[in-house]
Amino acid sequence: MKLRTEFSLLSGALVMVVITGVSIMLFISQRRMLFDEMRANQENIIKGFVRVAEESLIAKNEIVLVNYLKFIKRAEGVIQAMLQDMNDKIMGHTDLTLFGNIYRDDAGEGAKESDGFLIQRRADGEGNDIYEVSMPVFISERKEAIARISFSCEVLDGKVEENLKKTRNHILFIAVISLFIGLLGSLVMARMMIRPINQLSYAVEQIGKGKLEYRINVKQTDELGKLEDEFNSMAHKLNELDEMKRDFVSSVTHELRSPMTSIRMYIGLLFKGAGGPLSPKQEDCLNVIKKSTSRLARFIDDLLDVAKIESGKMTIRKENFDILPTVKETIKLMKPQADAKKIKLTVEAIDNLPQIQADPERVNQIITNLLSNAIKFTRENGKVKVKITEVADNLEVRVIDNGAGIPKESLGEIFEKFAQVKGLRDTIPGQKGTGLGLPIVKSIVEAHGGKITVESEIEKGSAFIVFLPKK
């Protein structure tokens, strides 16, 4: 799973848990608040009733009590309210006709014993669920009467439920909006966090590919921005070091070239007898020196080519020419090498090959390098063939051998500088290489607007396929 998806899912889930938790807590506290409010309201009404009852009893004035009972009756959910003396005789009632009657409800007996505010949820004599709120009336510290008010549970609970329903809808609405904003926020945050990480990983990939001049466009000022800055400084330093290394290699190879040329020239002169006649032993030694010097000279040339390619100074002088004679010429030059290993070296081309527009010298370099590899990695009595055909706008030049082949996992690396397939050289005896041939070939082909690919199977052989644009 991508980091961005992981982060979004995680923060989204967190937002969801927080919002659900907060919503549940809000709902519970709102419920408690509504019940507390109801209870406080009931307490206020009964306290008012008790105060009026006290006044009425002291002043022996029933009118005040009757009026207050009328007021209580209008309060929400009230079924009845009454004032009873301690012998259950009704001294005041919301139903005026019950004055003076005896009223006894066993379930409500607890009110008589209580010295303060009491609230009970119970069934009344007619089987209705009620909240009975009661409070004693004290005159000169003597319990003279009990004030009772019955509220309908159905009405009051219904009211609480109705309020809760509204609250629930509000909470749900706010929760959905918050969830949406929260998820959107976490997505934006994930994007903000992941963008520099992606940039960094892309930049690391570019540096890994050798594009040392690649830099990140730093936009953030936070820790991630600082990391990108540090990365840029590191890439800058690497680039500087790489330039220093290139300059060093380039100047060293240049310096090596002139003495190498005179060594080769003097070897030639010695062979021609300029230092007197050579004994067979001296000739053998001179041959070894000549071989090694040629290898060294090739390595120096390759290094100079790489330096030219890397500094963009490789020159390509394109002209229209026929590739077949160039290939045949190269094959002729490579023949002694092939003969030494009894390798059959052939060329095959379609009739009427079109001309290509390329640098003949560089094309020669491509063919020489590929043929030299093909001969090098093919066993004695093997076959190497150059096959030239026309494919769309290109000429396709295949250098095919039935040699050692290249393992699949190495196919992607062989075009990189100094890359050599491990263990391959041990299986086929022959000259050691430098690992610079294929990168040079690739650069030359690409500088011509062409392409090079490879097909290979271990122990069956390889085919290097070069596409060069036609005239």
Ligand code: ADP
């Ligand atoms: P080298 O100087 O080592 O030949 P190259 O860049 O020309 O350097 O080739 C890189 C590596 O690719 C070689 O060392 C070898 O492992 C592999 N290679 C190239 N051509 C062939 C081939 N025709 N058959 C098998 N392996 C090859």
